[in-house]
Amino acid sequence: MAVTDPVDTRLLAALADLGKAAVHELAAKVGMDPREVAYRLVALSGSGLPLLVGVESDPQGLRAAIAGSPPSWANRPPQQFPPPPSQPVPQQPAPPMPPPGPHGVPSGPYNVQGAPSGPYNVQGAPSGPYNVQGTPSGQYPGPPPPRQRPPQQFAPPPVPLDPVVSTWGLPQTASWARGDEPARPAAPAGGKQGRIREVMETQGLEGEQLSLQLLEVQDPADYLFSAAGYRLEEGERAVVVHTEITNRGAIPFASLPDNYLELLAADGTAIGKAPVSLTSRPPHRIGVQPGETLGGHTVYVLPDATRVVSVRWSPRPEPDERTLTWSIED
Template identity: 75%
Template structure:
């Protein structure tokens, strides 16, 4: 027998015997595209990649941070729209990653820039929330895409935007 907890029909993502169906629509796009996904509780989300500033060293420096020699900063601007009735209670860019040419993910840096406000936790039904995510990476690293996921490991809800023209 498989054990479950919580009200019926609410914890299917945690049960292990079934996975939620991915939302309809494309899972990949380019800068500017809004892609549909779901949060862990079934939230109906549209995530849009608005801008990638690479390099963004001048923004990083203007905020009072210093890069080490051989490092560069990248700033990614995204918006998340909650199109359903369930509040999205996570940080919208919690698992927003840069993907390198060899497929390695780069997690966000624990900094925010006053000139480019970070995401705030939660997106209520009907709301659109935007924010900027900062990354620090080796200067020579080639970034080919940006990936959004509602959880640490990519799954069928993950969205990817290609940066190559």
């Protein structure tokens, strides 16, 4: 199978370098949302590529969650508990030693050095002394009957939906191409304000000296979206934003430049990018080296009635003093 999607190509190249990695580790390496990475890996695995997508869990924590016990497993690592103690066994007096044999060694049965001198329990065995067949020997009492416990009633856990399908819908549809979370109220404005095509300077999380420019907002961009093989649903439109970033300092910028590039609507909501890329409008790639200038395109899917008034960039999910906002209204 030939891989033509540039995002899939970049993801598989990173996975080939690692060989084996958790989904969140691979997502951090390529600068993508873990849910998008999980979806793409599952889809690629089913297409015939030599790729196995797995999952790992804490069985004890999961059983506790299903049983409705207090979620202490979520706050601390799982602990290993010893098995419950067996029933106490009455200590019997040691039998008298037989007379010594000709060489000073007892002529009858005797204990091996280091072995217990009295009867003892093997873990998981009945607590009373038993013969080989498991029936009581001599006059020792049998094991006490197990204590009766009332049966516990467990409500069947709800069947979870596929997180990929429930978040983005089916592939190649507009519901799948929406951002990884619904539109949310915009946070209080911070950082610098500018207008479209204006260059503004800011810093990254590691102190990187950056300059960013909003070059173009294509609204609507439905024909570009359809040409890439995606389908808009009734009442929706696509928007494509072209931005450029320059690293003016000596510290490499290691993130995806448009990770937190959002559209701001007139009603105060922030709209995140869609996890798709268009062949005719290349996406941003991860990392900007010192002295390097790179551009890229970001895709959004939103209700047709939404009026976009500005574009906001931030190095982290929540805006702060490093945030840049461009107004696109005349």
